[in-house]
Amino acid sequence: MRRVRPGARKWVGVALAGLVLVCMGLAAAWWVPLPERLAAPPSVVMAYRDGSPAYVFLAPDDRWRIPAPKDRVDRAYVRALMALEDKRFLQHPGVDPLAALRAFGLNLSRGRRVSGASTLTMQLVRVLEPRPRTFTSKVVESFRAAQLEVRLSKQEVLEAYLQFVPYGRNMEGVEAAALAYFGHTAAHLSPAEIATLLAVPQNPNRRFPSPENVARLRSARDDIARRLLESGGLSVEGVASDVVLAEVRATQVPDVLKPFPREAPHAAVWLKARRPEATWLRTTLDAGTQRFVERTMGDAARRLERQGIHNGAVVVADREAGEVLALVGNFNFFDGDNGGQIVGFATPRSPGSALKPLLYALGIDQGLVGPETLVTDIPVTYGGYAPRNFDGRFQGLVRMETALSQSLNLPFVLLLERLGVEGFLGSL
Template sequence: MTDLSTMTDLSTKILERQRLIRYRYGGWLIAVLIMIACLLGLDSWLPPPLEKPRQTSVLVLDARDRLLRSFTVAGGLWRLPARVAEVDPLYLRMLLAYEDRRFADHSGLDPLALIRALGQWLWHGRPVSGASTLTMQTARLLEPHPRTLAGKIGEMLRALQLEWRYGKDEILGVYLTLAPYGGNLEGIRAASLAWFGKEPGRLTPAEAALLVVLPQAPSRLRPDRFPERARTARDKVLVRMGRLGVLNAQQVAEARQEPLPTRYRPPPFLAPHLADRLRTARPDTTLHRTDLDRDLQHTLEALARQQQAQLERSASIALLVVENRSRRVLAYLGASDFFDARRSGQIDMVRAIRSPGSALKPLVYGLGFDDLLIHPETLIDDVPSRFAGYTPTNFHHTHAGQVTVREALQQSLNIPAVAVLAQVGPARVASRLREVGLPLHWNAAHPQPGLPLVLGGVGVTLEELVTLYVGFANGGTVAPLRFGPADPQPVGQALLTETACWYLAEILRTAPTPGNVLTPGSVASPHPIAYKTGTSYGFRDAWALGFDADHTVGVWVGQPDGSPSPGHYGRNTAAPLLFRIFDLLPVPTAQVQAPPPGTLLVSRDQLPERLRYFRSAVDTPAKLTNTPPLDITFPVAGSTVELPDRDGTLADLPLVAKGGVKPLRWLVNGQPLNASGWRRDAFWAPDGEGMARITVFDQSGQSADTDVWIRRGQ
């Protein structure tokens, strides 16, 4: 009985103890669960403020992901995004060894460092060393706070939160993006570019040591302002790296001898107009990849700044370089000096609407080839003419007489080009360009462009002209240019046939080279270029466009405000720059393409009758009211003139006219005489005996001619 009672009491006590244990520990468990729930709630309610590392500078990169330009964030800060994989491993080893040796093992707080710091504080009565981990420093960069006990506790909690949410490389990436390096520099990429002029992928030990220590006191340790402080701090890091075995003694000694950077380098600033264009087109994008070649872009920008010294103080230069097959833009220069307000440097002249001068002539001739109106060997007249009330004149106010279409295009004669356009039709030219995505711009008061179109009487942009010439180089197929891999693959549309483009390329490739550039095929200019120049009315725009098998280049020179630049025209101003640019490009493997099948390669005498001569539809020569008729008074028509023989050379033949409107222009056998147009007489030096046709034109469009026989006098 007693045993049974004892056992009952024992069971009762055990049950009571179990209830007590469950009560006590259950309470603790509930408390822990409540605490965890609160922490999770706080973590969800107060997530880490990651807006700052996401608000990085907008970057514009070249085809090899090299930086062309970056834009500042709020506050004028250069904050370039950085990832662990993009940074030199030596720098990372030095950073962790100097700042947080147990970074890979702790969970945001380093207990050993905390115990050491607390002990030193109690022993010395003041803080002696810190216990901040890189995670804690990252938390402080994300959320700056006063250096108080409350601020430090908040920093620790944020560090734990970061470790809970993110991996080590992500936390380190935030630090590498936000760490301050002096001035307006944030992040290791901005610092490396500013202090060393390079990305942080490859750093010397001395460079790495400086970047390790700069964030500790970025303003006080700036090497350009306080070089001795910066050197002392850098060498301190190097010595510690030697003690920790990160560097050997020789590396430490050599690194300490390396000079400090003495100046602050601004971030790269290349292709600024294209960068602005891409940023405006895609404002929510922070990374813009282009197809540009940074080395070529840098060289051409320097070349343009050098060339602008030969221009007016307000003149500028724009250019494009395009790879023909892919239509990728390799270089883009909107102005020769972005920061020069006198030159309106921030206006993108690649997209400015300007008069093309003669740059559209190849298209008009190409359409004439396709319409079987003309052939390169077709004869065409360059004489004073009026077309439906329009009287064009040549650039030099002279006339070449009868020339081939090849010569007319190579010499950029205006009257033959207008004659061809009159039959091709200016409205048709504008329509064909509009169909392939290259609309012309003209005065809204006129519903359609007229014959002046071919001489620059419409508006185009450099981008549109280059697109057109890339089409010539691609057999007549026109498609938009590509500025970056994000642009869609262009779909081409036929503008001309391959045969017409081959004729154009062959004519323009064999055109005389401007006298102030090297001859194509020489050592310095190793390959021929099919090129065309243009000059707008009043010397406002100078153009040069050219292509070879691989590349097309377009150059514009002028004053952005439209002011004239007398003496500067396409041939003497833009063409030399065009040839210099081609000298910087690779020489094509195939320099001259074979003609397409069916191309008519014959001499003029072998042409079909309808292609031997071009008959232009012109009005009768202009007659001014009350203007005396133009006539040749000497030599008399049909006469035979004997000229003295002076040691095998015939004496000069005087030519005399009356009437007409000066200036007068003289032709003999279709060749212009170099004579003053403001006199009514001229002199011609015959090269032998025979018949000569003498022609004179006046300003009003009147003409007179005569045939005479030249005989050697006794």
């Protein structure tokens, strides 16, 4: 029988020990809970039909943090992010040994720390679980990063990073930052905007848009743009790199934060209550129609206030498409004295005289009445029901156009009787 040499036994022992450590690591990765904040609820967004945000709610932890699925973020930004922060993101298991060796050698040669080896996954861990910058913390972060890579897909890790990356104050995530910095989503970003969104997370509190941070933000943005253009991490098809860099440097950096969208508030609050699990509320609301209706309602509110009218609601629908284009629940959402937050369009109530023009139009279509048609406005009883006019008086014989303009009830009750209730409801 052939004897196993001592050297071979040593390497077998090392291999077995390594296998045991790997198994223990995998077991720990599945046994230890993931960072709690990874499950923190995001801001709920109600979107217009074109996908642009109409209303953004604060997240429950009072942060602006909008979900950022990879397909809603400009691919040029994602490519630039990986080129700048983590070139081997798609290959490494959360920790990049090659980057660690490179950083160690560079720092040793310079005699000071000039480069780090943190991957995007490790940066995500630091955001989710902030710790002091110590060697022990680095070990824990490395384990947590490997754990995330075991438990989540690469796309899930990337989307978590895009949602939680810090952008100063109470703002997190590239989607929230794009809205607050530039007034639009992260779906389409210019090279200057990409460089800005990459610069701020490196030092959020000293670079987020504010008059005090303009110089620092501009310097960091321009430097990142230059490095990315030189390395090929950022490019514009058909445009030379020096031209792109000149355009970036000529672009003003944002110096104030823009307010988050707060349009169609009644619709947003109503939909959020009806769909409490949803974080992205898709609608058929049209931005232009909604804004026009809100302006019109605001003008009407100032005029009607003098008449003691403080509430109103509007629903604009495309009947053929079966889509709602605008929803206004009241004159002023913030009018606490007059029930401004009552969602008028969702409050059950009798349509009343709103049906009369529709009855009139159907009667004209069927040749039953016309503007000059004489109709009777006299008392009628249907079993125990005796319809009356608002003022309690009857006018006898009147023209149909007069009955409509004065909103008389009896002529339209008689017209409905001729049309038939089922036929009228079917036409609606």
